[in-house]
Amino acid sequence: MSEQKIRIAILGATGAVGTELISLLEERNFPVASLKLLASPRSAGQKIPFRGASLIVEAVEENSFRDIDLVLASAGGSTSKKWATAIVKAGAVMIDNSSAFRMDLSVPLVVPEINPEAITQHQGIIANPNCTTILMGIAVYPLHQIQPVERIIVATYQSASGAGARAMEEVKVQSRAILEGKEPQAEILPYPLAFNLFPHNSPLNDRGYCQEEMKMVNETRKIFSAPRIRISATCVRVPVLRAHSETINLEFNAPFDLEKAQNILSTAPGVRLVEDWQRNYFPMPIEASGQDDVLVGRIRQDISHPNCLELWLSGDQIRKGAALNAIQIAELLVEKKCLKPQKIAVSV
Ligand code: A2P
Helix, strand or coil: CCCCCEEEEEECCCCHHHHHHHHHHHHCCCCEEEEEEEECHHHCCCEEEECCEEEECEECCHHHHCCCCEEEECCCHHHHHHHHHHHHHCCCEEEECCCCCCCCCCCCECCCCCCHHHHHHCCCEEECCCHHHHHHHHHHHHHHHHCCEEEEEEEEEECHHHHCHHHHHHHHHHHHHHHCCCCCCCCCCCCCCCCCCEECCCCECCCCCEHHHHHHHHHHHHHHCCCCCEEEEEEEECCCCCEEEEEEEEEECCCCCHHHHHHHHHHCCCEEECCECCCCECCCHHHHCCCCCEEEEEEEECCCCCCEEEEEEEEECCHHHHHHHHHHHHHHHHHCCCCCCCCCCCCC
16 A cells, blocks of 8 residues: 555544444554544534544534545435535545445446446545445356346345444344333334344335335446346345345356356455355354455355356445445555546536
8 A cells, every 4th residue: 555644534433334434444554644533413522542542523514624635424315415515625535335426427336346447437426335235246246257147136134234323222222122021112213123124114116116125226237337237136124233144146148157156256355155065054144243255155056047046145234335345445546546536526
């Protein structure tokens, strides 16, 4: 990595992803010149440790981005939209974890293991994809490169962390309530998640697909540069704290050799193959939690179709699904010396 040191602001520093961003900057020895922690006025004054210092959280305001090179934003779509212009005008680059700009044609949507070259096209904003999309892409792209995938059928088993730190806390409180024989209360999520599961609660379209499912369709097409790939997703929230799992059926235009697929995935970047067929041991969210790699296993020939493979994965939603992917983008920006935007974004 170059000697360049970066002045960073984290927008949403007190959230589940924000907290992970802070630890990753420290853990990966990112060249930080200064770190500003921003959140809502609720958190102003809160102290957060970083590299031996105690940083004070500030409420975000118009001048927050002055003298900042890079903003890592994870405070929801409306907050990203509200501050994007101020960030870009201040000359900083925004890596945005929300869905606000992901499908904007002028905004690169990047998974460094898949389309790192896209970062050079940025105009001040780079979008971090949806967590389920990142995890699926990490497992599917290495096979897609060898033999194009024509159709993906995916079902997700999504942890509470996807709905933020308060949803994670809610599941713990609900679990305690149920074990004590009390009625669980739901405030952040629409229904009790402890000892339960339900289809993803994002808004439904007129075809019956929710927003989360359509993110998997549209974002995967954009990241893979494969606008015609057919994808159908069913997203489900499960009472797991921080790692998502997915079952994925891939259809190719001809049979894909099973052993070849296993070999490819055993060395694919960002993937750890976890398969012990004797012990019936495969990826589990409890083991994926806190890990950088997406755990992939149970790669099988689909018995119902000669051109299809089945696979299963678990990946840390907060890390590779969000914060780690954003930090990897930041590392690429430093490495490729892309931190100064080429021109002011036109789309904000
Ligand atoms: P705060 O803790 O002050 O509410 P999560 O996704 O885990 O729920 O985290 C969301 C993050 O976004 C938190 O840091 C939260 O700060 C921050 N946030 C939410 N709304 C705003 C806002 N309007 N302005 C700035 N930060 C916000």
